[in-house]
Amino acid sequence: DTEVTQTPKHLVMGMTNKKSLKCEQHMGHRAMYWYKQKAKKPPELMFVYSYEKLSINESVPSRFSPECPNSSLLNLHLHALQPEDSALYLCASSTPTGEDSQPQHFGDGTRLSIL
Amino acid sequence: DQQVKQNSPSLSVQEGRISILNCDYTNSMFDYFLWYKKYPAEGPTFLISISSIKDKNEDGRFTVFLNKSAKHLSLHIVPSQPGDSAVYFCAASNTGNQFYFGTGTSLTVIP
Numbered sequence: 001d002t003e004v005t006q007t008p009k010h011l012v013m014g015m016t017n018k019k020s021l022k023c024e025q026h027m028g029h030r031a032m033y034w035y036k037q038k039a040k041k042p043p044e045l046m047f048v049y050s051y052e053k054l055s056i057n058e059s060v061p062s063r064f065s066p067e068c069p070n071s072s073l074l075n076l077h078l079h080a081l082q083p084e085d086s087a088l089y090l091c092a093s094s095t096p097t098g099e100d101s102q103p104q105h106f107g108d109g110t111r112l113s114i115l
Numbered sequence: 116d117q118q119v120k121q122n123s124p125s126l127s128v129q130e131g132r133i134s135i136l137n138c139d140y141t142n143s144m145f146d147y148f149l150w151y152k153k154y155p156a157e158g159p160t161f162l163i164s165i166s167s168i169k170d171k172n173e174d175g176r177f178t179v180f181l182n183k184s185a186k187h188l189s190l191h192i193v194p195s196q197p198g199d200s201a202v203y204f205c206a207a208s209n210t211g212n213q214f215y216f217g218t219g220t221s222l223t224v225i226p
Contacts, residue, residue, distance in 0.1 A: 040219070043204075
């Protein structure tokens with residue numbers, strides 16, 4: 001069983017819809033991440049939150065809006081997405097680097113399809 | 116620009132033999148290296164890691180070797196089992212909460 005839980009597992013939405021992806025971890029990790037993964041490609045970093053503050057935004061379009069309401073939760077709000085945004089969206093958490101390196105733990109992802 | 120590379124997209128190995136997966140990196144500032152295993156429809160699962168102060172780390176059937184001068188790491192699986200069939204990603208990080216992933220190697224262990 002994964003210790004990082006992502007919901008929903010699958011999401012189909014139109015280009016005008018607004019939806020949110022959710023991620024939850026209870027490992028006490030203070031760094032949380034959103035990645036996008038296309039088929040046969042490595043995970044591509046989107047956002048990093050460290051101690052509930054956005055620390056890295058990898059030039060992600062504004063139609064993706066992250067939110068970290070508390071140390072256990074991470075959301076990704078979606079609005080006006082494009083078909084090319086269809087992908088697997090992965091959430092991960094870890095101890096922030098610099099505090100004794102620890103691996104990231106991943107959820108099983110949300111498979112997003114944009115119609 | 117891909118800072119972590121896995122040049123073999125696929126590898127087939129007979130059950131019981133050794134699987135060797137390779138990974139190269141370009142950034143000499145990386146100080147922490149990891150291997151992940153991914154099954155279809157699941158997220159990557161952490162397998163084993165190594166810090167740059169070591170050249171070898173072992174955990175059961177899995178051993179990771181790091182050659183800093185060559186900027187190369189490898190994962191050895193001995194003995195390989197059919198359940199090891201999956202996509203393996205190497206990853207590297209330095210301070211800054213950023214992890215860089217390779218493109219993955221699909222391992223098939225033939226019974």
